[in-house]
Amino acid sequence: MDPAQKTALRKSRVHLVNHLEMRHLYDYILKDELLTPIMVETIQAKECRPDQVRAFLDILPRRGPTAYNIFLKILTESGQNALANHIKQEYDRETGNASGLSELSLTPESSSDNEDMEGVEVFKGTSLITAVQETGSPVANLPDPQSIVSLTSQGSSASLGPGYTGNYEEEYRMESSPRGFLLIINNRTFRGDLEERVGTDVDCANLKCLFLSLGFGVELRTNLTAEEIIANLEVLSRHEQLPSVDCLVVAILTHGSDDYLYGVDEMFVDVNHLYEKLSATQCPALIHKPKFFIVNACRGDAEDKGILATPSIGRCSVGVDVNKIPDTAQAVRRIANMQDFLIAYSTIPRHVSWRHKTEGSFFVQGFVKVFKEWASTMDVVSMLVKVNHHVSRIDEYAGIQIPSPQVMLTKKWYLNPPNAANSS
Incomplete structure (x- = not known):
């Protein structure tokens, strides 16, 4: 796992401890071999949900270069898409690719060559329209x-x-x-x-x-x-x-x-x-x-x-x-x-x-x-x-x-x- 991914997880830690539902992840974790069965059993042995999340987050950064992306995929598959997006935002801020409202210009670029509309006539309208x-x-x-x-x-x-x-x-x-x-x-x-x-x-x-x-x-x-x-x-x-x-x-x-x-x-x-x-x-x-x-x-x-x-x-x-x-x-x-x-x-x-x-x-x-x-x-x-x-x-x-x-x-x-x- 690269340093930016580790930082994104660290900055998301409090949010994940408060909101992550580990019980929805275990089947996906085993299916994708993100953790070993023994690791999963160790986490499940923790008495409360927040402690299970903390134990999981302590192990995750040591699970190899693909662990970060597998974790985001598992969050999506388990219906916790908002948490995946939260982590991605932290990663984007860390790498300088932030696309949040405060960082992104609100002025759209005008496309004159219509590169996304190949082979399609783009109608500019009649005299009703003054600017598209x-x-x-x-x-x-x-x-x-x-x-x-x-x-x-x-x-x-x-x-x-x-x-x-x-x-x-x-x-x-x-x-x-x-x-x-x-x-x-x-x-x-x-x-x-x-x-x-x-x-x-x-x-x-x-x-x-x-x-x-x-x-x-x-x-x-x-x-x-x-x-x-x-x-x-x-x-x-x-x-x-x-x-x-x-x-x-x-x-x-x-x-x-x-x-x-x-x-x-x-x-x-x-x-x-x-x-x-x-x-x-x-x-x-x-x-x-x-x-x-x-x-x-x-x-x-x-x-x-x-x-x-x-x-x-x-x-x-x-x-x-x-x-x-x-x-x-x-x-x-x-x-x-x-x-x-x-x-x-x-x-x-x-x-x-x-x-x-x-x-x-x-x-x-x-x-x-x-x-x-x-x-x-x-x-x-x-x-x-x-x-x-x-x-x-x-x-x-x-x-x-x-x-x-x-x-x-x-x-x-x-x-x-x-x-x-x-x-x-």
Whole structure:
């Protein structure tokens, strides 16, 4: 174990003694041969949990050059991902690669060559958009409060399109300019065993183009680690422009399993923790405003009609070992302050989500098609029902996927795009 790894463990010692649950580690420790059976028995002989942790931490630095990484992997496999992230932060500080909020610049780099979007036309929008910021590198991965797209509406931003009546008792207000913000997190290339998500850039470009046409500001983040995904949501929840818009949309395109999503470092994030970042208690600027999560990821490894033989079709989570997701992922957790949320999962629990390598995922294809056609006249929940219908009836592969929206809205939600009144 190198000196920086030992220092990270030493600086994390108090935190680990307070929080590490050794009883969840022993089977993994023996499986990966991190300790010998006699060492494990010696630790288990300690009467209390803190003493077991101390004994383990005394032995760990002497277990060879791979012990540090094996320990982090075991923490993840045992459902103690937060502890792994804590240790990694200490290691990053020690090696000068800290990526915490205080050390990381909030100004994203503008990508003019679109290196992460090879072969995909990146739509810059119409005259609605005056500035688009993109990040082509994970070095600068936090939203800049000044970089959210600024939009200018053609005609009055308060003009009413078909369907939207402006009755705020029964409908969400959708008249701000821009109408709302969209943050896209697009993970394509992973650092370990997970396959590259070929085709996801098509989804990203299509979602971006769609929401620009609907009068939204757009931010794009590519190839984020689990920690960076959480950090982006935390910064977004405090964004100084949130009070001035009528809604927020977050699209996450990555590998996943049930209630967990993977960062490119193959550490996982509990989606419920992401939703909590925008809850009423943590994001008061969005109280009584619709908060829309679009989650395009597998939620398991089950398939409705077997494995497709077509080589251009890929499961979103091929290569994912769903057994390393902790058992708590199977339970529905009660989350406070979830009023006014809408979550559109690309597939039902425990099932895969399919992606075409040149045309993008079935879910995003259907989503973009329906919203382009109906956003001016139909409410969002009704459009998601149409998306379900479209995806379930894809001609060549009927029945292999059905999206799964979760509705916690309290009113009807019309997007009321700026050009809706003119087109009616």
